[in-house]
Amino acid sequence: MLYREAGQFKTSYSADQGIFPILQDRIGMAIILAVAFVAVPMVASDYFLSTIFIPFLVFSVAAIGLNILTGYCGQLSLGTGGFMACGAYAAYKFATAFPELNIVIVFLLSGGISAAVGVVFGVPSLRIKGFYLAVATLASQFFLIWLFTKVPWFVNYSPSGVISAPPRAVFGWYVTGIEATAEAKYLFCLTFVAVLALVAKNLVRGRIGRAWMAIRDMDIAAEIIGIRPLQTKLLAFAVSSFYCGVAGALWAFIYTSSVEALAFDINRSFQILFMIIIGGLGSILGAFLGAAFIVLLPIFLSAVPQAMGVPVTTSTLAHLEFMIFGGLIVFFLIVEPHGLARLWQLGKEKLRLWPFPH
Amino acid sequence: MDFAIDFLFEPLKEIWEFPIFFVEVVVGGILTGVMYSLVALGFVLIFKASGVFNFAQGAMVLCAALTFVGFHELGVPQWLSLILTLGVMVALAFAIERIVLRPLVNQAPIILFMATIGITFFIDGFFQMVWGEDVKRLDIGIPKEPLEIGGVLVNTFDIVAALVAGTLVGVLAFFFQSTRIGRALRAVADDHQAAQSVGIPLQTIWVIVWSVAGIVALVAGIMWGSKLGVQFSLALIALKALPVLILGGFTSIPGAIIGGLIIGVGEKVAEVFWAAKIGGGIEDWFAYILALFFLMFRPQGLFGERIIERV
Amino acid sequence: MGRAHIARTIGDTLLKVENVSLGFGGVKALTDVSFDIAKGEIRAIIGPNGAGKSSMLNCINGFYQPSQGSISYKGVVRGAMRPYEAARGGIARTFQNIALFKGMSTLDNIMTGRLLKMKRGFFWQCLHWGPAQAEEIEHRETVERVIDFLEIQAIRKTPVGRLPYGLQKRVELGRALAAEPELLLLDEPMAGMNLEEKEDMCRFILDVNEQFGTTIALIEHDMGVVMDISDRVVVLEYGRKIADGTPDTVKADPKVIAAYLGTGHG
Numbered sequence: 001m002l003y004r005e006a007g008q009f010k011t012s013y014s015a016d017q018g019i020f021p022i023l024q025d026r027i028g029m030a031i032i033l034a035v036a037f038v039a040v041p042m043v044a045s046d047y048f049l050s051t052i053f054i055p056f057l058v059f060s061v062a063a064i065g066l067n068i069l070t071g072y073c074g075q076l077s078l079g080t081g082g083f084m085a086c087g088a089y090a091a092y093k094f095a096t097a098f099p100e101l102n103i104v105i106v107f108l109l110s111g112g113i114s115a116a117v118g119v120v121f122g123v124p125s126l127r128i129k130g131f132y133l134a135v136a137t138l139a140s141q142f143f144l145i146w147l148f149t150k151v152p153w154f155v156n157y158s159p160s161g162v163i164s165a166p167p168r169a170v171f172g173w174y175v176t177g178i179e180a181t182a183e184a185k186y187l188f189c190l191t192f193v194a195v196l197a198l199v200a201k202n203l204v205r206g207r208i209g210r211a212w213m214a215i216r217d218m219d220i221a222a223e224i225i226g227i228r229p230l231q232t233k234l235l236a237f238a239v240s241s242f243y244c245g246v247a248g249a250l251w252a253f254i255y256t257s258s259v260e261a262l263a264f265d266i267n268r269s270f271q272i273l274f275m276i277i278i279g280g281l282g283s284i285l286g287a288f289l290g291a292a293f294i295v296l297l298p299i300f301l302s303a304v305p306q307a308m309g310v311p312v313t314t315s316t317l318a319h320l321e322f323m324i325f326g327g328l329i330v331f332f333l334i335v336e337p338h339g340l341a342r343l344w345q346l347g348k349e350k351l352r353l354w355p356f357p358h
Numbered sequence: 359m360d361f362a363i364d365f366l367f368e369p370l371k372e373i374w375e376f377p378i379f380f381v382e383v384v385v386g387g388i389l390t391g392v393m394y395s396l397v398a399l400g401f402v403l404i405f406k407a408s409g410v411f412n413f414a415q416g417a418m419v420l421c422a423a424l425t426f427v428g429f430h431e432l433g434v435p436q437w438l439s440l441i442l443t444l445g446v447m448v449a450l451a452f453a454i455e456r457i458v459l460r461p462l463v464n465q466a467p468i469i470l471f472m473a474t475i476g477i478t479f480f481i482d483g484f485f486q487m488v489w490g491e492d493v494k495r496l497d498i499g500i501p502k503e504p505l506e507i508g509g510v511l512v513n514t515f516d517i518v519a520a521l522v523a524g525t526l527v528g529v530l531a532f533f534f535q536s537t538r539i540g541r542a543l544r545a546v547a548d549d550h551q552a553a554q555s556v557g558i559p560l561q562t563i564w565v566i567v568w569s570v571a572g573i574v575a576l577v578a579g580i581m582w583g584s585k586l587g588v589q590f591s592l593a594l595i596a597l598k599a600l601p602v603l604i605l606g607g608f609t610s611i612p613g614a615i616i617g618g619l620i621i622g623v624g625e626k627v628a629e630v631f632w633a634a635k636i637g638g639g640i641e642d643w644f645a646y647i648l649a650l651f652f653l654m655f656r657p658q659g660l661f662g663e664r665i666i667e668r669v
Numbered sequence: 670m671g672r673a674h675i676a677r678t679i680g681d682t683l684l685k686v687e688n689v690s691l692g693f694g695g696v697k698a699l700t701d702v703s704f705d706i707a708k709g710e711i712r713a714i715i716g717p718n719g720a721g722k723s724s725m726l727n728c729i730n731g732f733y734q735p736s737q738g739s740i741s742y743k744g745v746v747r748g749a750m751r752p753y754e755a756a757r758g759g760i761a762r763t764f765q766n767i768a769l770f771k772g773m774s775t776l777d778n779i780m781t782g783r784l785l786k787m788k789r790g791f792f793w794q795c796l797h798w799g800p801a802q803a804e805e806i807e808h809r810e811t812v813e814r815v816i817d818f819l820e821i822q823a824i825r826k827t828p829v830g831r832l833p834y835g836l837q838k839r840v841e842l843g844r845a846l847a848a849e850p851e852l853l854l855l856d857e858p859m860a861g862m863n864l865e866e867k868e869d870m871c872r873f874i875l876d877v878n879e880q881f882g883t884t885i886a887l888i889e890h891d892m893g894v895v896m897d898i899s900d901r902v903v904v905l906e907y908g909r910k911i912a913d914g915t916p917d918t919v920k921a922d923p924k925v926i927a928a929y930l931g932t933g934h935g
Contacts, residue, residue, distance in 0.1 A: 013809045131411040135600045139646030150637035202797035207787040217770035226756030226785040322483025327475030335462045356709050
């Protein structure tokens, strides 16, 4: 079974515009989904599910969100953590204020709150561009974290300042709280991620995605062909913050179960930015690859010296991680700004021609 | 409503009743602002000469301070340690030009910006690995006693710091305006390709300007380091310099100074008179909101050049 | 020479520029310029470098605001406006230095020209199914017609950044055409092209004008081309209008000859 598109002729534009125009890709995607939904929860241990798979899924949502804003619309944001916090705290307030509300609705609503906040902080993007905007997004990062730390209303006046996810069930299965099994949490996350990824893909391949990319590639020309810059950018801020907000809610409720605002500090923003640079700017697949990479690298880093019997202190390890991430960022920006996703694509093109490379 | 009155008018009343205290706060703000300007200056230099917004300036401050103290702790006298650190900063400039800037020449500015975020992480990790992460004390013999000038209490150290920053600005202004290298730098800042075509070696210029920024970082690192101790949080000073930059404009040395003063004073005054009423700890974001507010009216910053867009 | 007039209708005034001046600080880019563009014609704007030609186009499509004077479009005087409003009114343009979206394929670039005509809202876009998909396909068909017209089928899915200069210019024209504009502004559509590419481009311009009845205003340095394809010519020098009329009258105008010989353009 070779990877070929020869013989697969498209007879309609709709077939040509599909997400996976090549048959083998469609089969591949079906297999990945089957593995993710069936095989992983059956095979993987609770430990693996909750320390690797669930954070990977949560990070993927945030990375998709940032990639929409930065990779597709070209507006660099360093405020991802702030919007994630926004989603986490909104979800906590909704869930505790309306205990009857379905948790799915809670998450979607908290995404909506983040989107609204994102729009407010996106307004300066009309007047300021490039680094000025990147620096301005830091304002949202610092302000939001400060707000959630200082205003006790957000944590329901809990003295510790930590929010804990109340137990909630979907179709009778607990997905948050102490009774939730790792499998249930994983499947819940996965469903969210699958739907959100599909929606993101749909957005970026249609009218709206083209408007975003036009603004990214050349904002002046985009305006001259009739794109309204402010609306287009604000929509990107809104959608991006929605994704980040949902990611924050998933983080607080599903991944860690209890969280304080500092979990979403500026380092979280940089971490997500690194995911999309390494994974690939302007690619939904890249968001997943980048998230996987950043989740796995620290685990790999701590496992290797252990396996080789070299004693390394945790602080050295932390510094090493800094260096490797920094180095990789520079490396990818120089060698392949479209990241792992582009490498994957190149690999596929090679495969398509194999074994006749010319 | 009570809160609004309390929030809006009480502090003003306080200021009115204790003018000397207010002046002290403002002077304190000015002197801190000068220290912010010192860090912001490094950003401006690099931006002017290469169009790169160097996010790593804060990391360079940390790395300079760490190296300086690190050598000194190994038993090297301070003057030698200073020279060695200068060498390290120049070597760093070389490495950055060779490894990062050269392959990325002609890339979009935002890509270069992200690359400098990568550099930041690398430098933070590398120099902390080499020199350790404990807080180190740095004493270069500046007295820290308070001084009374016309009834206003001022910290001697802050005055010395302000003088140092002022001198540095003067030297840099002279360097930029009146030397051959300065002229070349300005030419490069204006137009890379045109500068290259009249025979200005771009790469040499970049190494020089990154080295100068490294020296500025060293001065900032020593001043901040002897104020706060040499530790990782020095790198975060850069986050304070960013609002100064967007306020003053990325391309203007006077802008960096005035911006620093505005941020320093605004922050101190808000902190002392208003912060307690809304929970305190506003120093993380106040400068940014202040800068954003200015930006809404002058998108290019106070002293930035007005851009005429062409197609 | 002028151009052999086939069955074309040149109608009423589509756009009228009256006493327009434009300054940047102390520099005057345009001084008191007036002319009009009639529906269905090909109108050329010529002049030496720095004469204010591009500034004029920038005023017409709202990128610059004239400091004095007025521009009326379809009989209505326009107030201060943003470029996207001009686009919504049916004005499309190409640029002197190509302004394509470098990260996108030829197809997607031309599809952006259809953005204004696509109406399906956010909800349907999320689903990319049903009405949104139907709309996408409908516009794809229009875009494919543009691609056929410009003979660029082979580069449909190539990222435009990888295309040679001449083809990029063609894609840019395609993007403007996809918007089905009433007034098409072309800023040096043939600059830097070789003879063959120029001939192709001329043919496209004439075909667009004849087949779709699109009004065209173009800036061009190649006098041969300008005199061949345009109906009327405006000549600018140092931001002022020095001549206006058919190619033949303009060519014979002593002021025009002086302007061109004086600055060494041929």
